[in-house]
Amino acid sequence: MEQLLAHCASAVEANDATLAQQLLWVLNNIAPPEGDSNQRLTSAFLRALISRASKSGSCKIFASAAGALAATASTLSDALHRFSAVELASFVDLTPWHRFGYSAANSAILEAVEGFSTIHVVDLSTTHCMQMPTLIDALSNRPEGPPILRLTAVSLTDGMQPPPLLDMSYEELGARLVNFARSRNVPMEFRVIHSSPSDGFSDVLDQLRVQQLVSDGEALVVNCQMMLHCILEETAGTFSSSVGLTPCISLRSMFLKALRSLEPTLVTIIDEDADFTSPDVVARLRSAFNYLWIPYDTVDTFLPRGSEQRKWYEAGIGWKIENVIAQEGLQRVERLESKGRWAQRMRNAGFRALGFGEEAVAEVKGMLDEHSAGWGLKRDEDDLVLTWKGHNVVFATAWVP
Template sequence: MFFSATQTAVGLGSDNRPSSAIQDRLQELERQLFLDEDDEEDAVSASGSAVTTAEWSDAMQQLTSPPLPPPAAAVAAPNQLSPSPTNSSSTVSSSASSSPPSLSTAAAASSRQMLLDTAVAIADGNIEAAAGNHAVLKRAANHRGDAEQRLTAVMLAALVSCMNPPPTGNFCPSIAELCSAEHFAATQLLYELSPCFKLGLIAANLAILEATKDHPKIHILDFQVGQGGQYVTFLHALAERQRLRPSARSPVIRITAVADPSSPFTSNNGGNLRAVGHQIEKLAERAGLAVRFGVVHRRPADLDAAALGCEPGEALAVNLAFALARIPDESVSPSNPRDELLRRVRALRPRVVAMVEQEINTSTAAFAARFGEACAHYGALLESLDATMARDSAERARVEAWLARRAVNSVATEGADRVERCEVFGKWRARMGMAGFEPLPFRPAMIEPVKAKLASVRSNPGFTIKEEGGRLGFGWKDRVLTVASSWR
C-alpha cells in the first residue's frame, strides 16, 4: 500500500493525536512542498525525465526481449529455462490473477544461479560460457514480469555491460544519467513508496529531534537534501511536539545543505538546492516554525565550523542519510574523501549524526562477490515493491528504471565511474569508530513509534524491523535492505 509523508510522520510523545485542524493544515503544506509557483518548471522537468526513463526501458526491452518460441512439438533442452511471458496486452491488470505468470520456484532458482555462474565466468575470462548463458537468461528475463524475472532483466543488463565484446551493446548508464534530475525524482519516489527507505528516514528524524529537544537554536548540516522530502516529516513532527507543549518557545532552525563542488551529483543538482530550500522555508512558515535554509559548497577537506556557518549556542545535528555511499573512498582516491568527511564532521562536535544507508557492499568487493550481493539485495527490494506498487504502474516503472541504472553502475563499472559505492553496516561502524564517533543507540521510546508506524501501514508481513545494538535494520523477509543508526 502507499503511504504519504503526512501519514508517516512520527513525533515524540505520539500517544496524543494532533487536532484535525493541524492535521488538515499539515496535509495541505505537504502538498505545497513541491507544488507551488514552480509547477510549470516541474512539469517541464518531468517531461524530460519521462524521455530518460523511456529510453532506458527501450534498452532493457532490446536486451531482454525473448527470441521466437520454438515450434509446439519441440522439446526444451534439459537445463533450459522457460521463456518469460510476453506483454502484448495494453490493459494489464494490477491484480495477481491477471499479472504475467511467474516463473516456477525451480526455474527462478535456476535463473538466479545461472546469473551467478555467468558472473563467475566473466570474472574468469570465460566469455564463451558467459555468452552461452546469456542466450538462456534472455528467455527468463522480463522487466514487466514478476520480481525474479525483473531481477534477471536488471542483472543481465549488468552482465552484458561486462562482456567484451558485448553481444547486444553496452548498457552502462553514464554518470550524467545517474546524477540527473530524473535520478533525484525517482529517488524521492522510492523513499515515499518503500517502507524500508521511508522508515529509515523517519528514524533519522527521530534521532535528530531527540538530541536537539529543548534547545532554542537548532542547526542541521545535511549532506544529501535531495528534493527535501525528509523535511516534510521532520517539520510535521516538530510542529506536533510544539502543539503538545504550547508553553515552550518554538526553536529557531537552520538547515545548511552541504554540497561538494567536485561531485557529479552537485554539478547536476546544485541549482535545485535553492529551490528546495525555498519550499522548505515556506512549508515551515505555514506550520508556524522558523526555518532558515542555506547552501554551502565545499570539498570535504575544506569543511570547518567557519565555512559551515556554525554559531555558538547552537545544538548541531548532522544528517548523513543516504549520503556517504556517494562519496569516493580509499579505493577511488588516495585522499579518501569519505573518511576525510567523517573526521571533519567529528571535529564539529555535533550532538548527533544521523545515518541511513543501504545494506550492501558494492564498494571494495571483487566483481563476482559484488554481483552476488547485488542479486540478493535487488532481488529482495524488487520483491518488496510488489507489496506497495502495482506491477504495471508508471511510478514503479520509473523507480525500477532508476534501480536498474544503479545496479548496473555498482556491478559493471570500476574506478571513478562507479558512483554507487554502498557498504554494509560493519564497515560503516569501523569508519565511524576510526573517525572518533561512538554509537548513540535508539532508545525504546524512539523505536516503538517506528514499529507502530510500520504495523499501521504495511499490508504484507514480509516487511521487517530488526533491532540490534541500538541500530535499526529495515528489510524484506530475511534480508535487511537499509540500516539507520545514530552517533555522537
C-alpha cells in the same frame, strides 16, 4: 540464475567472448524483463553485464550482438524519471525504504536538540530533503516553542546523483521549504553546498568549519541518509591513482574524523545493510544479487504491473545494479558497507552510539503499520534495522562525540 550471472561475469573479466555470449543468450531467454521478481532482477543484472562487456577487452567484439539482446530485455536507458517535489514526496511514502530512516532519525534529532533555540541541520541525503517537512512539523510543536532552523542541503556536483532525481533546483526547493516552515511558525534559513563524494565531501567540511567560528550555542546535527556510501572505498585498497592518496588512507574515515572535530550535537547514519565494496566484480555481483532481490520482491506488494510509478521504481533499482556492475573508478558511487563496518568506523573516529528510545521505536512501528506485512523492525544493540521477510534492509544509527 545467480550462478549463471557469476559465470558470465567471470567470462567477461577473462575476455572469453564466446562463453560470455553463450551465457548472455541463455540468461536472456530464461529471465524476461516482465517476468516474476527473480526474473526481473536477473534481467537487470543481464543488462549491467552487457554494459560492462561492451566496454572491456575482446568482449567488445559482441557489443552489437549484446545490444540486440539488451533491446529485448527492456531499456534501462529509458531515462530516469525526474520528479517534481510533490511527486517525490508521494513516491517515497509508498515504501518504508526511506520513511524508516526519516522516522528513526527525526526521533533522535528531536531528543538531541531539546532546549536549543537554534538548530543547524546538515542534510546529506539522496532524497532531496524529503525528510525535512516532517521534522519541521515536529519542531513547530515543541513545548518550549519552535527553534530557529538553519538547513544546509548537499547537492552532488559530479553528475552522479543516484536516483531519485529532482526536476528543480535546490534553490527552488529551499524556497518551498522556507515557505512551509513559515506556515508552521518555524523561522528557517536554507542554503545549499555543492560538493562531491569523490573527495570525501571536503567542501561540506570546509564550510562547516567556517560556520563553527561564528555559531554560538547552536546545535549541529549531521543527518546522513544513504549518501555516505558514495564516498570512495574498497575492501582492498583505495583509489591512490585517482585521488592522489596513499592506499592506506580511507576517505570515509577521514570524513568521519573531520566531522568529529566539529563537535556535532548528533550524527545520524542511515543506510542499506549490504557490502558492495569488493574490487572483484564477481564478488560484488553475488553480494548485490543477494540484497537487491528485496526491492524487486517488495514492489509486487504495493505497485501494480504497468503502472508509471512501478516503472520509475524499477528503473532506479536498475540504475543501482548497473552502477555496481558496469562502472569503476569515480563513476561507481554505489559502494555500500555493512552496518557493522560503519559502526567500527564511527567508534574509531571518536563517536559513541546513542541508541534509540521507546518513543523512536513506537514511531517507526506506527509507520510500518501503514505498509504490507512483510516489513519488520528489529533492535540490534543500539541500532534499529528495517527488515523484509526477516532479511536486513536498512539500518539506522545515532552517534554523539
